[in-house]
Amino acid sequence: xxxxxxxxxxxxxxxxxxxxxxxxxxxxxxxxxxxxxxxxxxxxxxxxxxxxxxxxxxxxxxxxxxxxxxxxxxxxxxxxxxxxxxxxxxxxxxxxxxxxxxxxxxxxxxxxxxxxxxxxxxxxxxxxxxxxxxxxxxxxxxxxxxxxxxxxxxxxxxxxxxxxxxxxxxxxxxxxxxxxxxxxxxxxxxxxxxxxxxxxxxxxxxxxxxxxxxxxxx
Amino acid sequence: xxxxxxxxxxxxxxxxxxxxxxxxxxxxxxxxxxxxxxxxxxxxxxxxxxxxxxxxxxxxxxxxxxxxxxxxxxxxxxxxxxxxxxxxxxxxxxxxxxxxxxxxxxxxxxxxxxxxxxxxxxxxxxxxxxxxxxxxxxxxxxxxxxxxxxxxxxxxxxxxxxxxxxxxxxxxxxxxxxxxxxxxxxxxxxxxxxxxxxxxxxxxxxxxxxxxxxxxxx
DNA sequence: GCAAATTAATGATTTATTCAAG
DNA sequence: CTTGAATAAATCATTAATTTGC
Numbered sequence: 001x002x003x004x005x006x007x008x009x010x011x012x013x014x015x016x017x018x019x020x021x022x023x024x025x026x027x028x029x030x031x032x033x034x035x036x037x038x039x040x041x042x043x044x045x046x047x048x049x050x051x052x053x054x055x056x057x058x059x060x061x062x063x064x065x066x067x068x069x070x071x072x073x074x075x076x077x078x079x080x081x082x083x084x085x086x087x088x089x090x091x092x093x094x095x096x097x098x099x100x101x102x103x104x105x106x107x108x109x110x111x112x113x114x115x116x117x118x119x120x121x122x123x124x125x126x127x128x129x130x131x132x133x134x135x136x137x138x139x140x141x142x143x144x145x146x147x148x149x150x151x152x153x154x155x156x157x158x159x160x161x162x163x164x165x166x167x168x169x170x171x172x173x174x175x176x177x178x179x180x181x182x183x184x185x186x187x188x189x190x191x192x193x194x195x196x197x198x199x200x201x202x203x204x205x206x207x208x209x210x211x212x213x214x215x216x217x218x
Numbered sequence: 219x220x221x222x223x224x225x226x227x228x229x230x231x232x233x234x235x236x237x238x239x240x241x242x243x244x245x246x247x248x249x250x251x252x253x254x255x256x257x258x259x260x261x262x263x264x265x266x267x268x269x270x271x272x273x274x275x276x277x278x279x280x281x282x283x284x285x286x287x288x289x290x291x292x293x294x295x296x297x298x299x300x301x302x303x304x305x306x307x308x309x310x311x312x313x314x315x316x317x318x319x320x321x322x323x324x325x326x327x328x329x330x331x332x333x334x335x336x337x338x339x340x341x342x343x344x345x346x347x348x349x350x351x352x353x354x355x356x357x358x359x360x361x362x363x364x365x366x367x368x369x370x371x372x373x374x375x376x377x378x379x380x381x382x383x384x385x386x387x388x389x390x391x392x393x394x395x396x397x398x399x400x401x402x403x404x405x406x407x408x409x410x411x412x413x414x415x416x417x418x419x420x421x422x423x424x425x426x427x428x429x430x431x432x433x434x435x436x
Numbered sequence: 437g438c439a440a441a442t443t444a445a446t447g448a449t450t451t452a453t454t455c456a457a458g
Numbered sequence: 459c460t461t462g463a464a465t466a467a468a469t470c471a472t473t474a475a476t477t478t479g480c
Contacts, residue, residue: 036453077455238447238472259465285448292466293446 021064026057031068040073042066239282244275249286258291260284 023031030053034042042050042065051062241249248271252260260268260283269280 240447240473282447286446288466289446289448292468295466 021060023060023064023068024057027054027060030054030057031065031072035069035072040069042069239278241278241282241286242275245272245278248272248275249283249290253287253290253294258287260287 031050034050039046047062047065051060051065054060054065249268252268257264262280265280265283269278269283272278272283
């Protein structure tokens, strides 16, 4: 991995020679920085300027910058799609105890099963109480040692959420409800982690989250 | 270091008491093993399963697994980045073979160079000023004058960001150009981008594209 | 040897970005 | 243009290592 670095440098920065532009790390860093700053399709003027700055690190032309943005934007998009796709493949890895993500054959259907990661603002500090946070302890059931297998939808904690839905699970906990949607994402193509409270032990309510989503299909 | 295993177990496995999860060696081993197998961002289901397995060694909850992967991934990345960076600096210092990072008497350029060399992480500044930088005078054809250059803030921010995920990602990505694109974006929202041969002037224009955009000025 | 004191790791939270639906 | 969803980066906080004075 690292070896290439020198190669890159040799190839690009040092020698303008090559037929094709080979960006140096500095160039890439700057480009990515600009990208992160929001630049996606730089104007001609911007390209000129960027090119000028990048030239400090090696031979480069405006078209390279132009192409870089085009490609980078496209590939970021592509990458994201791939990652999402990868999600489904992930389940292949582990063996398992559990049924596939969306057990009923329905698989891909809209991600039904995904989970969303929902952060909650926990007030933090341990001792504080978390008033709003609901924690569900799933404990309720239990016993089977390995975890909570059952995933019923727990309620997402959060300020915003808590779901009432199905009370089934909630039997024990106390929470205040808020409103909201339950939600697991539902939508997207991807997986997520839904969390609210995984805490099993019940007692603690720290932060937390529960995975699993409560979505229908799942 | 290792002697503590028993201690660890007592602390974490044995007693859920502690405020914070303290993984046992076995737990860490398994987690690392999974990580090596490629797991980076386990899904909710995977987390459940992993948690279940780890529970055999001591108290643990899903969130701990979730956090572990988050942290481990981030820190591995960080470590690599550092290594890479160190390598890079070494290289810079040693060689004179190539044009120095800041070739032309670059006055201003220097900053950019320094930035690249120095930052590892940075404060993260946000991208707010994009707007400001958007248009700079530029007379484009000329080379770039320093002042305009300065308008693009180089935010330390991301400087070394490697994009996540395995491989490459952005770092290498980006450059193949293809002929393709010719069109000017014509994008609506933004101004059109026009660009002609930004590459310096005259000499080569291999590809050539004329972008032109629809914008008046162009 | 052994704690208090200090430093290094790393678990847990919070904040910023990113992409792309609505 | 706004907002949802997800994630990575940055940061906070606590535990384990270790150093140090006795």
